[in-house]
Amino acid sequence: MSIRTGSRESPEMYLKSIYQLGVGDAPVPISTLSNRLGISPVSATEMIHRMEKRRLVKHIPYKGVSLTKRGLKQALAVLRRHRLWERFLTDRLGLPWEQVHDVACSLEHSVGPEVTEPLAADLGEPATCPHGNPIPTAEGEMPSERGLRLHELSAGQRAVVDVIRPENAEILEHLASHGVTLGAELELIEIEPLDGARTISVGSKQVVIGKELASCVVVHPIHA
């Protein structure tokens, strides 16, 4: 009847964020991190120090943070749990696409492999979360997830939507309302000068989305 959960909650969020913000092996600036987590830079620095003592991250002053081998392993484990729970919530409970992310965020810290592995089995060892992101393997391998971003397309190119990231309810709803959903086929019509907003055609409609938003959409090009 122990009561302690041993608040591994926050550090896990840091790990996940560092992993997701990291491009290649470049260290993630603490400001970027604190920004994403909605935490003051000072507090984030403190936390990073604590995590460094536990050998989860390496901090290069004035450069940023990167994950150690241990940290990476743990980050991928959290990510796996997160995405499996998302699948569970949509596939088994029928919760809507846009809502599952937040719920999965609280579930991901609550259980270990003794639950997530049977869960993965029950779900049929899915390869991706409902938003199309790949699920790390139980062994801690991340399937390559390099795709083209919508804003990297050039005018006239056709492509299919693979992933939408980050899994923010607002973003997901907005894109969905414009017809940009997983598997949707689209064509890039025009790139606006200055702002770089993209005009794309989806189905029979034409919609305009900003460059930032476009960069949330991962696609693979198809031959027109």
Add this chain to the structure above:
Amino acid sequence: MSIRTGSRESPEMYLKSIYQLGVGDAPVPISTLSNRLGISPVSATEMIHRMEKRRLVKHIPYKGVSLTKRGLKQALAVLRRHRLWERFLTDRLGLPWEQVHDVACSLEHSVGPEVTEPLAADLGEPATCPHGNPIPTAEGEMPSERGLRLHELSAGQRAVVDVIRPENAEILEHLASHGVTLGAELELIEIEPLDGARTISVGSKQVVIGKELASCVVVHPIHA
């Protein structure tokens, strides 16, 4: 991307324990509570004070704690989540009977009705947890759970096991290894003097279990 879970974890454990330790409307002594939770009486008193401010419990000094209407409602909600997760873990993931309690203990604090109600639906609105305990309704009603305890039987009486409580892995495993499982039919053979250990026959075997342990087993008598 909020990071705060708003540690409702511990208070919820207190609520659950108070509910489960409470017999009728008698207040639960803080020592009993602190004992169950493995926490010092001083700390428990502190927590009770905090919870009193939030109008979750009423503390009568030197008597004990009882739940307010709000506290009761919340306790039953936690219990519902707990027992639904237990069902999920056994029915859907095939985890063993004796292990699901601890896992459910961490899951029960992570999600609200937006998840547990669809979960209940998916599980077929079960009425009891895998250990036989009744699941409170979504409206916060607790189905009556008064049964006879094994130690209340007299020699010669036959009965069927309905519930085992508390859901402690050690207890569950020990009883199971003696053939005392849900639905098992048993007969009380003899009550040992002084200690009050019970000799019972289960299946074709005779086993002896202590009085304390016997009180964990809820049964309903049958006509021999």
Add this chain to the structure above:
DNA sequence: CTTAGGTTTAAGGTGTACCTTATAATAACT
């Protein structure tokens, strides 16, 4: 009615995870 034992309050501490304000150090740009 007194006293032993359980209960409560008080006082001081720990560790985690956040906050603000202010100062120091560095990097990067002109």
Add this chain to the structure above:
DNA sequence: AGTTATTATAAGGTACACCTTAAACCTAAG
């Protein structure tokens, strides 16, 4: 090289949930 902006550290605080030790208090039992 000097200034600016970012980044880090220092100092002091809050809140939660636990801890110990010690003193005050009540209750119930002899």
